[in-house]
Every structure is written in structure tokens, then in C-alpha cells.
Amino acid sequence: MPNETQAADAKKQRSNRMVAGMCIAFVGGMVGMAYAAVPLYAMFCQITGYGGTTQRVEQYSDKILDRTITVRFDANTSGGLPWDFKPVARDVQIKIGETTQIQYVAKNIFDVPTQGRATFNVTPDLAGAYFNKVECFCFTDTTLKPGETLDMPVVFFVDPEIVNVPELKDIKTITLSYTFFPIEGEKPVAAAPKADGETKTINFDGKAGG
Structure with a gap:
């Protein structure tokens, strides 16, 4: 034992x-x-608009208020994406509840095809829950050929319920901002002549290689 x-x-x-x-x-x-x-967290932001996340809807607003608001548009690229990306108009003045279409445009200024994907946000952050997009290009993989230009429409309206929110009832301006990032993967390279007649490669981020 x-x-x-x-x-x-x-x-x-x-x-x-x-x-x-x-x-x-x-x-x-x-x-x-x-x-x-x-x-x-992403689902929470989509439902609540927290952090300036806009709402995606399938139908237009059925109510338009006799009150205008200015919507400004911002465009950025990051991660060395070689695109000229900008809104066609910097801002529009619309009625709250009015469905509106605006255009962004992107051009690949590199000499090989490149791919990007856009994220977005709205400021002020609280307004994200009341900025409804019917159509947009966010989170869509986009490929542009060398020199190719692409029109990117956004269809949206500002929810009339925004005037019932104490923090937003006097809001005059909303900013919609998009940022395009390169899609992860092998970075394309382009050949460029060296001074001695040989060639060197230029990486996607613009840095020269051997």
C-alpha cells in the first residue's frame, strides 16, 4: 500500500x-x-456607425427634409499604391434624406497592372450611423491596367433621423473619406534602364532593386 x-x-x-x-x-x-x-468589432461598427462606419442600405430614403447639409469628399492612397485617386467634386450641398450620386476617379500611373481595395469612414464619427450608402466601391478588389482610369460612383443619403440626435441636430457638414490600399501579395515590378545600359527593377513601392 x-x-x-x-x-x-x-x-x-x-x-x-x-x-x-x-x-x-x-x-x-x-x-x-x-x-x-x-x-x-467590425459588425458592431456596421450596426451602430461607431468610429464613423457608414450604413449600407438597399433602398432610398422615403422622406426628404426641407433642410440642407454639406457633404465633403476626401481621397487618399496608402502603402505605396501608385494611383491618382480623387473625388470629381470636393463637396455637394443636398437636402437631408435626398438620394445623391457622386463620383470618385482612380488612375493607375504605374506601367504594370496594380490592385487596390478601399476602406472608408465618416466624420464626425457619430454621423456614420446616419450616412446611408446605397452603392459604393468600398472593400471591392479593383485592378487597373497601366494608365487606366476608372469612374467609381457612390450613391448615398443622410438619414432624416439625424436631426433627432441631440449631438447632431445642428450639424452642417459631414465628410466622407476613402483610402485605397494595395492588395497584399507579390508586388509587381517594372524594368527601367540603368545608366550603363543594363536594367534595374523598380518595386511596387517605388524603391529600386538590383
Whole structure:
């Protein structure tokens, strides 16, 4: 029969294994929550408009107020994407609830095809929940050939309910901003002559290679 010391050691080992198992489960749960946090946060933003996230709708507004608001448009590129990207008009003045279409335009100024994907936000942040887009180009993979220009329409309206929000009832201007990023993957290269007649490669980010 095991003596008291052996029994105590066995009990201690079982306790250690239990603690270790609990720690592993806790760490695994935290990792799972971290991965889930990103899509859950994105879903939260889409539903509430938190962080300036606009709303995507399938139908136009059925109510138009006799009150105007100015919507400004901003355009940016990031990550070395070689595009000339801008709105056709810098701003429009519309009635709250009025469905409006505006245009952005993008041109690939590189000598090989390039791909981009746009994200967006609205300022002030609280207005995102009341800025409804019927049609847009956000989160769509877009490929442009060398020198190609593409018109990108956005159809939207400002929800009339915005005038019932205390923090937004006197709002005069909303800014819609898009940023295009290069799509992750192998970066295209273009050949350019060196001074000695050889060639060098120019990477997608504009840096020269050997």
C-alpha cells in the first residue's frame, strides 16, 4: 500500500495537472476571443456607425427634409499604391434624406497592372450611423491596367433621423473619406534602364532593386 508521502505526492501532481489544464484553457479562450474580436468589432461598427462606419442600405430614403447639409469628399492612397485617386467634386450641398450620386476617379500611373481595395469612414464619427450608402466601391478588389482610369460612383443619403440626435441636430457638414490600399501579395515590378545600359527593377513601392 502507498505510504502517506506517496499519497501526498500523487495528490499534488493531480492538483498541478488541474491548474495547468485550467491555464491552457484560459489562454486558449483568450486567443479565441482575440481572433473573434476583429469581426465582432467590425459588425458592431456596421450596426451602430461607431468610429464613423457608414450604413449600407438597399433602398432610398422615403422622406426628404426641407433642410440642407454639406457633404465633403476626401481621397487618399496608402502603402505605396501608385494611383491618382480623387473625388470629381470636393463637396455637394443636398437636402437631408435626398438620394445623391457622386463620383470618385482612380488612375493607375504605374506601367504594370496594380490592385487596390478601399476602406472608408465618416466624420464626425457619430454621423456614420446616419450616412446611408446605397452603392459604393468600398472593400471591392479593383485592378487597373497601366494608365487606366476608372469612374467609381457612390450613391448615398443622410438619414432624416439625424436631426433627432441631440449631438447632431445642428450639424452642417459631414465628410466622407476613402483610402485605397494595395492588395497584399507579390508586388509587381517594372524594368527601367540603368545608366550603363543594363536594367534595374523598380518595386511596387517605388524603391529600386538590383
